Amino acid sequence: MESRRDIDKLVEMLTIDEKVALLAGDSMWTVPGVPRLGIRPLKVSDGPAGVRGSRIVPAAAFPAPVLLGATWDPELVKRVGHALAEEAETKGVHVVLAPTINIQRTSLGGRNFECFSEDPWLTARLAVAYVRGLQERGIGACIKHYVANDQEFERMTISVEVSERTLREVYLFPFAVAIAEADPWCVMAAYNRLGGTYCSEHPWLLTTVLREELGYPGVVMSDWFATHSTAQALRAGLDLEMPGPPQWRGEKLRDALQRGEVSEEVDRSARRILLLYERAGRLDPGPNVVEERAIDRPEHRALIREVAASGMVLLRNDGILPLDLTTYRRIAVIGPHATRPAVGGGGSAFVRSHRVISPVEALREVAPQCEFLIAEGAAIYKLIPQLEHSDVGVEGITLVLYPNPEFAGEAVATLPVPSTDFIWLGEVLPGVDATNFAARVRVLYRPTESGLYVLGASAVGQVRLFIDGELVLDNWTAPQPGRTYFGFGSAEQRAEVALEAGRTYELVAEYRKAQPGMPLAGFRFGVVHALTDAERIARAVRAAQEAELALVFAGLSPEWESEGFDRDSFDLPGSQNSLIEAVAAANPNTVVVLTAGSPVNLPWLDRVRALLLAWYAGEEVGHSVVDALTGVVEPAGRLPFTYPRRLEDTPAFLHYPGEFGRIAYCEGVFVGYRWYDARGIEPLFPFGYGSGYTExxxxxxxxxxxxxxxxxxxxxxxxxxxxxxxxxxxxxxxxxxxxxxxxxxxxxxxxxxxxxxxxxxxxxxxxxxxxxxxxxxxxxxxxxxxxxxxxxxxxxxxxxxxxxxxxxxxxxxxxxxxxxxxxxx
CATH class of the missing domain: 2.60.40.10 (Immunoglobulins)
Known part of the structure; x- marks a missing residue:
């Protein structure tokens, strides 16, 4: 089908039921085909920082988009798009739900890490590069979230009140440029309302601006579960309801057709869907389903490592960097990200990555002569940290899946898994229904120290933990609602147990899911030594005192920056500020590496010798950080946002997060550095700042x-x-x-x-x-x-x-x- 006339003929050949079926997903990640006409299904996947597919098999975890923004390098971003297209092919994906081109309006925004910049022009140039990179390799891009989806507070319902001038010059601008210059295959309508009307059923946004002014020919899809009507949304210009099975289309759309509430709109949207299928090659013969594969490509790791260092921003350096590690005999490596780095933010940008290189591992590679004194220093977890393969020895972690919620009969599969954190978005394994199954996980755990340990577990469904056959944690009998798993999971249940160093304990978790109509499934559990903040800091100070150099790896994590919620504080979580101040007092050669996708308070800035903003750097984080610290490569990033001295200085401070279901963008076009310039406010670091190693x-x-x-x-x-x-x-x-x-x-x-x-x-x-x-x-x-x-x-x-x-x-x-x-x- 190579011409528009052929598509028109194909639309004529479709039955009403087939047309209606094309206008909604049939699963969490697929849109149905038309077997009678040889039209194959189409598959989409989340993918701002890695294409994870539907089964969450391991995929390459690329640097977060905010780090891509900090590269200020469209050609490098295009290369990332090329690599993501190759990742998509390994998952059988035809459209990647990316890039996110919303604006970083508030420093507390939960998805700031997923956006390129506070500036619409920088965002637009990088969006064009990202889309071209994907689509040059035959994979579609879906730019999102259209439009003004700039906070997570009440994100499903909040009404953004913004002047048309501001909307045009700031928030619509990247979408307009990307559409005009890169022709993305899809646009995703946002959750929020604009001027009281949901973006997914907004005629001015979807028809007047997109279709009539910009001439956009592609598909407009809803964000997941963001469709709110049948006829109204279709008439406004929403082509595709996602995910499936449909809630507002399907039978409801057939009824609306019979009542005359819609007519030619069905053919119009079906034609756009078929044009998308044509671009994706779904009108040609071939397999309906491609088995998802986890391919750890060395060339993708090399690109991740290169891009990460290119976007890291050197915020402070009194001359200690770049480090010559051959001159050090003993180095303290301190902080929650030293051994367990965060590769990305949370929510739909989450990727179950291939093996992650930690900073400690990378340091040991390049400086084998050094003794490294390791100390966590501060706990930043909201949920008890999951166990990982490195925590449990050669026996590993084993997952057993049952095709029913009663653990009855034979298991469907017994699999080694990398951690005790599980999520399934619509598909578990063939023969396992994500709405109705059970799982059992077995771990042999050997504590390195005796004392009290805390266990924690939460789930979409029910979960309980046993140690040596004894029930020690019950989140099964009466699970309470919580914020886990996009708000669909239970609150974490915790229990304390006394464990002995060196003894082997059999830890078993049982999980049950029996929720028809809920394709999201998952559970997580973990164990942590019950140390106080003072005990953690004291251990870190001792390490710093014994070392010639102290490297502190601090920051945020997916538990603090994520889809679904905004940050509630400008400070680093936990006792990290106290930790850094104590370490700096104990060792005059203290360097901080900061993991974050947004600005945070830095009260200790003048007391450390250097500060490297490493963002969320992907699965090669350890290598790229050490490359930047040692000068193997230059930390070449420049800030894509203004770094404020105080939260009170920020443009949206008085008007975020809104009230009574509305948020007013009262700063108008004075977003980011424009606000600081107009108000004469001195930022801590200006937009575009980064010092590097030369002049x-x-x-x-x-x-x-x-x-x-x-x-x-x-x-x-x-x-x-x-x-x-x-x-x-x-x-x-x-x-x-x-x-x-x-x-x-x-x-x-x-x-x-x-x-x-x-x-x-x-x-x-x-x-x-x-x-x-x-x-x-x-x-x-x-x-x-x-x-x-x-x-x-x-x-x-x-x-x-x-x-x-x-x-x-x-x-x-x-x-x-x-x-x-x-x-x-």
Whole structure:
């Protein structure tokens, strides 16, 4: 089926029931085929930082999108897209539900790690690269979440109240650019409401803007369980309800057709679905299902390692970095992320990764002569940490699955598993119904210290724990509602037990799931030594005192940054701030590596010698962190958001998280650095900041004309020279300053950027081109983009507060464009 006319004929051949079936998923991750016509089913998967498939078999865990944002490198992001397409093929996936191109509006946003930036222009350029990377390799991208899904508080129902100008210039902007330049196969409508109307049934968003203004030909799907009506959503422009089985379509849609509430809309959306199937090759002969495979590709690990270091941001360095580890005999490696690093945030971005390289492991590889003193230092868990293969020795962890909830008859499968944390999203194994089954897990556990230990367990369903055959934890008889598993799981039940060092205990967990209509299943359990915060810090201080260098691996984790909830504090969780202060007092050579996807409070910043923001770096985190610390590669990242001194300084502080079911975006277009510039607030670190291991000189700014006329472009060039002692890279950032007028605008806005790699002493000319569209704001009254006449300023610098070169030009005639035209020229 190679032409639009062929698709039209195929639509005519479909029965009403077949058309209706195409407009909703038939499982958690699939859209049905039409066997009669040889149309094969289509499969989607979550994938912002790795394509996990439907069975959650291991997949490559790539750096979080916020780290991709910190690379400021579209070509590198495109390479990640290429690799993710290869990952998708191993899972039989045709569309990856990514990238997330919402804006980091508040520092507490639970999914900030999943978004590229606070800036719409940087977000747009990286979105285009990500989409092109996927789709150049034959895998579709689904940009999300359309639109203004910028917080998790009341995310399913909150109504975003935002001016049209702000919506157009900030929150819609990345979607418009990605659609115009990369043609993503799908757009996902957001959970939230906009101006009181759910995004999944918003005619202005889905039809006026997407279809009529931007000419978008692809499929609009709902977020999972975000459809709220039958006829209204379809008429508004929602093509596909996800997941399946349908709640609002299926029989309800057939009834709506019979009542005349919808008619041509069914054919319209069926045609779009078939065009998607055509792009994905689902109209051609082939297998319906591809077995999901876990392939640990060395080339993907190498890319993950390269990308991670390229996005790490050096926030502080008094000269101690890069480290020469050959000069140290004893190093303290401290913190909750030293041995159990977090590779990504939580929620739908979660990936069950291949083997994770920890910082301790990587340090031992490169410095075998060193003695490493290991101390956890602080506990940051909300739930008792799961057991992993490294905790239980050669016997490992064994999972046994039963096809019924009573453990009756023969087991379906007995499998070795990497941890005691399990989740299934619609599919467990062939022969195992995710709504109705049982599981048993066996672990042989040997404590290294005697004392009290805490066990914890939670589940979607029921779970209980036995030690040596004795029931010690019951979350089976009366499980209470909790926040686990996207809010569908039970609260964690805990129990204390006394265990002896060196003794082997048989730990068995039993899990039961009997919930028809609930395809989400999972359970988790763990064990932890019951130490106090003071005991943990004291052990860390002793290690620091005995060492010549202290490396502290601190930060957040998927339990603190995740889909489903926002952070409730600007501080690091647990006693990490006290830990870092105590370690810094005990060892004058203290370096902190921070794992986080958002800003956190840094009260100890001036008391440590260096701070490396490592984000969530993926499964090669240990290697990439050590590469950056030792200078094997440069930590080349630049902040994709403004790092505030205080939460109270942030643009959304007074208006987040909203009240009475509404959130007002009262800061308007003054998002991120625009707010700090306009208000004269000094951030802790400005947007675009990152220090690296060398220095650069900017000179010779040249504009090829001083007057910009209609239809012309302005060519801007400058020279950048590496005047430091090491090779390195710089991100040259171009901002535009606007003339005064009746419309209030930010002092400057990012419009171009370019990463340049320079050897010691090397100079390079960097060139940008802009035109009148780069000067425009949206006029709400006229419903037009307007680039006023006036005097504009070109500002070139290394971050939003470090402007090295500036020069003015005149825009001599006002230009106007209709709403969609600015992006389609």
């Amino acid at each position: 650069f000189l900017y000179r010779d700014l040249v504009l090829d004309r001083s007057i910009l006329e209609p239809g012309e472009t302005l060519r801007i060039s400058c020279t950048v020279q590496n005047v430091g002692s090491r090779d390195g890279s710089e991100v040259v950032q171009l901002y535009i300053g606007f003339p005064g007028g009746s419309v209030r605008r930010p002092p400057k806005e990012l419009r171009r950027f370019q990463r340049v790699q320079l050897a010691v002493g090397e100079s390079r000319s960097v060139t940008f081109t802009i035109d009148s569209r780069d000067l425009a704001y949206f006029d709400e009254a006229a419903k037009l983009w307007v680039a006023p006449a006036g005097s504009y300023e070109v500002l070139v610098g290394s971050n939003a507060r470090d402007i090295h070169l500036r020069q003015r030009f005149e825009h001599i005639q006002e230009q106007q464009w209709k709403a969609g035209e600015r992006f389609l020229l």
